[in-house]
Amino acid sequence: MRVAAAGLLLTGCFYVDPIVEPPDVKIVNTQMMERDGQATLMARFVNRDEQVGSFQWRLFACATYDSASGEEDNCESTAWLEQNVQEPMFTVTKIPILTRPDGPLAMAAVVRLEARDGIGAVATDRHTYALLDAPPVLDAQLRVAARALSVGAPIDLFARYSDPDSPIADVALTWTATPPATPAAVTWESPSAPSVDTATPPHATVGRRLIPGEPGTWQVDVVATSHGKTTHASTTIAIAPDQPPSLVLWRPGVPPPGATLPISASTLFEVLEVDDDLDAYPPLAGAAQYGTAEFAWSILRPGAPGRQILDGATGNQLELDPAAFTPGDVVELRVEVFDRQHRPPLSCEDSAPICEVGPALRVQRQTWRVEIR
């Protein structure tokens, strides 16, 4: 506050220099800090000259701290951080972890504040902060790897984590999956061994395999714990019902409507690829949940009352020998595909040469019209 006093005397005027009181400053927030964290420091500043002041904040990292006495020791002589500002407020965006890049762990931080008023008067304060253990760090997003996000299909989830001021082995992860409706069985498979990369600080990635048992939105939460500090990450996964299998590739080609495929020698009819979440063909590798598609072959002979299921023909191939027919016969050879959930019979009319199921039009049936020549 600027103090100016003027007096008016009857006998004349006089001037008296103002009496300048020194400024006063005090760091007001003294709570503890976490390493690698952020803190906003504030000071109360009393400056009676009403001129703009300046504030020099300096932070020194110390390797020793006595919690009983609240005293530090082994502090670095060079400030870890220094900043001049015009407000009595200072944000430390990264509390030191180490006293210096190659130094010991920082156990305390000493903050020294020097406030200067508009005419150069100085006030100082200092405070020692005990540095607490930093919580572990989890990547905000879990990495999700899955061939299909559907019921029963394995979903691999990966969490990448680190700990800025503790060995990475001190970090424990807890996984929780919340199904869309409870109660519901939640199946986890064994965690894979963490893989540690060479980043600084070291990061580890660990995976868990979730087998969702019902459709809907699942939430997966991961809590990383280290020395009582925790960090949380979560993700939601939309799980669809198991889709019917779908024939993708087959040989020979299917004739267009009205045409026939002429054969005069033993001919192999085969399905080369079936798309399915779990029971594909060729079968998927990499998880015990995977099975293989089931095939059903049938034939409609001329004059026959109905299709004959070719018993035992459950593989992806069928060899059709024209010798078993009369030249000129037109027969219908049909293959249908099923998985563990979608069992025969199909909902399509028997007369339909192709059976496309569901909104995604999954092809569960294909029919060849074959002419025996």
Added chain:
Amino acid sequence: MIRCLLALAVLAGCSNSLTPSGAGGAGDGAGPGGSGDGGAAPIGDCFAALPFQPLEPIAGPNSTVQITAQVNNAGGLLAYSWTVLFRGAAVADTRTFASGTAIEVPVRTAGVYTVRVQVTGASQPCPEASATINVRAPSANVQTFNLRLVPPSAVQAPVQVQMIPVYGGAASDLGGVVVSTGIAFHAAVTSDGGGVPGYLQFTSGGSPGAVNEAFSDPTGGVDIRLPLQAPHSVMIVPSTSEFVPRRIVDWSPGAPLVVDHGAAVTGTVQGPGGAAIAGATVAISEGDLPGTVAVTAADGGFALRTGSTAASAPPATVEVAPPEGSGLPRLVAAVPLSPALAIGYAPTVTVDLGGTVIRRGGAPLPGARVTVVGSIPAAGTLTAATAVTATGEVRITGTANAAGTLPPLRVPAAVLTAVIEAAPGDLTAVPLDTRGGAPATIEATAPRRVTTAILDRSGGALPGAVVDLVPGGDLARAGIAARRVVAGPGGVVEADLPGGGRYELRFVDPLGRSAPLVVAEGAVPDIAASYRLPPTILVTGTVQLNGLHPLGGVAVQVLCVEPCSARARARPLLEVVSDATGRFSLALPDPGTR
């Protein structure tokens, strides 16, 4: 061609106006020793090549491979960071030359080595370069396999076949396996100036597996895409009987696809007593072409068209199927054709199995399906340019009623076989001698429970392995389909099979622990207690569309090793589908080492 310079993946956003130099082909094939992993490098972009010496490294205690980084379109003071992996682990003792531009890798063990180099300090960012190097086992045998590549229908590319050499004793990587988009064209099947609908089958490059099919529409128009490999052979099978099937060899796109009416053949079919047979089907086929078909009229007469009746034409296969219920066999013979063809049955006695009871253990088998099969050496005569004796093929089917009694079912009097399906999966094949008349009963012996085990080379069990039981002999004549059985715990396979049957066994392990095994057709009692599948080596590769882009969803089939039978050729030994990155893995039979 040996390709020793390997072009590497180049990321977008790394470009200048310089011209690349010194790069080999851009990932468009696999050299004998290895491959790069990338596509073509745009001009001006930074890219690196990793040539190596020797070109075909062989593992050994003192063997090494020297790899050099050739960086293009990058100025500046370059630094090189190398990584060499073998079976996922870093290779120890890799020596880096002083300049950093080359390394020497000890290759004591055969297999696939992956080399990566990251170049820094360049005037523009250079992507990581990598290459795979196949290090062969000493004295490795080599075997050539045919890969059939069937692209997904969404991709405009034809079916194609490639031969790949596989060296024994160690895994290898094929690098880029290129699927070409081939050549697309529109053609027309014509005759007399008009269009002809039909079925077309193109075989390319002389490979029987490289088959692409198409159907011409009613105007004869057809759109087809073929591999680049010539020559193409085209089989055209018109849909209408007025034209005959034709094969055009050495066909090339743009050449005409013309069919014709062929030559007329007329004749009669007479029964054992010389009487005309109405309703018999006569089929004449030439070579591997589908036949043309006619049905005899009331007077036994028929008329059809065939490719040629010239004296110089090779014999045609004539097949005569008698009308149902006649009890006569089907006649088959190869005949030098002439415009006139007389077909006569030899004196044949038939017997009626109507009333014969199908039993098992003395109890009737209601609903049993009986197929009588057999072969009669001289069942008739076909006379065209010359007279030829025809064999008789018997395949006559009936189903027993609720009392296990067969309905009227006339069969030749001969030594035959009855294949009986008592219930789905319940098969038996029993001798049936009808020379003395129809038997009162046919005893359908119970299927034989066959137990075998699928093992690896060391005798370890292979649960999940698959065996296809492919019927042969009488079962095949009866049209019995192949059966697939999956091995359970201990690799054990159990199946109920007809004691009198014969089967070919085709083993495959979908999990790739062992290589496929085909056991030639044999009798059911001779099926062994276990089968050891051959050792396998892993052969990997990446399907690339035109050598540029990874292509997923491609069926990769391994065909039999030539020479092999037409039947074996039709059935792939194993098959996989490339993943979204184009990668595939094949567990092939190990050719071994000498």
